[in-house]
Amino acid sequence: MALPLFERLGGFAPVSKIVLLFYHKVEESEDLAQYFEDVEMGRLIDHQTKFMASLMGGPASYDDATLQRIHMPLEITNEAFEGMAELLQETLEDFECSPEDIASVMHEFRRRRALVVHP
């Protein structure tokens, strides 16, 4: 049975660096930072950690109902979703993840589009 990406990368220690890098990219992005403005740091980091873990096969996942519930009031547009996707891809490339792994994480991310985008 193939190990999930989370384990193949080496578990939480390396993944934590990926989470932080992604978090900072989002923080500095003009378009996306506005969605996170009012969210307090602890909650935001918690969200990013669980988010990354669920995309990589780590010990957490948001079920579909929860994902929908969290994102519905935020009125996220398709452009914003694609913006996140780009930053995510950039982050994984910065970490020199293999093209296959990047593709599979991006696939997991895009798979949830309908739950997240509610313009």
Place this chain on the structure above:
Amino acid sequence: MNLERFNELLLKSIGVGLAVADAQTFEVLVTNDCWDDWFGREEKSVSLPEVFPEFDVERLEKRLAAEKPYLLDVAAPAGKRKISLAAKISRHSKNELSVLMVECQNVTRIKEMEYMIQSYSSMVEKQNRELRREKERVEKVLLNIMPKTIYDEWKQFGVTAPQRYDNVSILMLDFAGFTDMAVTEDPPALISELNDIFTSFDRIVEQFGCERLKTVGDAYIAVAGISEASPDHASNIAAVALRFLHFLTRRNATHHQTWRCRMGLATGPVVGSIVGVQKYVYDLFGPGMNLAARLESLAEPMQIVMHEEFRALLDRSFVVKDLGTANIRGFGEKAVFQLVGSDEL
């Protein structure tokens, strides 16, 4: 460049926000560039409580009186988000002059790591709880298959040694004419009924402190004295047998399908073992088992048959009828009896 000038430049360039404030009025007197970047540089004077909404004068006095620095967590705005700072306030006196020294360190990265560790550990703890629950569920299933002592042995060593039991009683039951029933009646409905009957049997068996060993098609085997040694193993099994008869008789009166059982009761040495490697079955072997099977085949429909040694273990409250002797394959001539009833049931 002299030392004073050097210190001045140093103060300007370090990444810690520094300020000196009046120890009485808390008015901010001197700041470095880093501080100004974070908190802004006003023309008018500001006091520490104005810079830090979290500033607690009482706590400050208390800490300084104990000759300890006053520590507090503050935040400074930076663009759209905030940076986390750890402030340390200490008092310094020279001659008559007393001032407060404020040092602010940027701990944003540290805080981020802290939150992430919190998040991750709560995920892992949740997963551990779920795994523990799953383990308990699996254990429960396995404990249904085999006695606890065997399970403990298997868990510890991965194998179990077959174990001999001398003081046990066995009940073997099957249904007369089941094969014919299975062919002529509606099979799924029939099996469903059989399942209901066996489920009721399980409840009765448990009531009397016995155990169902297994079912094989329409055959049902219960035992007493395996999981727990008991001097009443024979009486318990006899009581179960009578209850089974009673249950079936009542059921037949109210249901379309008639179920007629035969039972054999025996006592004798058996050996218990887990059989198989991939699929686990706990089974019993030995004369006790064989004798019960043969007595069962001797029984008429709705009759419970036992041998002499079993009868000897029963107390006087059980009513038995002498059936004479029978030649039992492997055991020779044996006196056999029918279990008719009990004063207590």
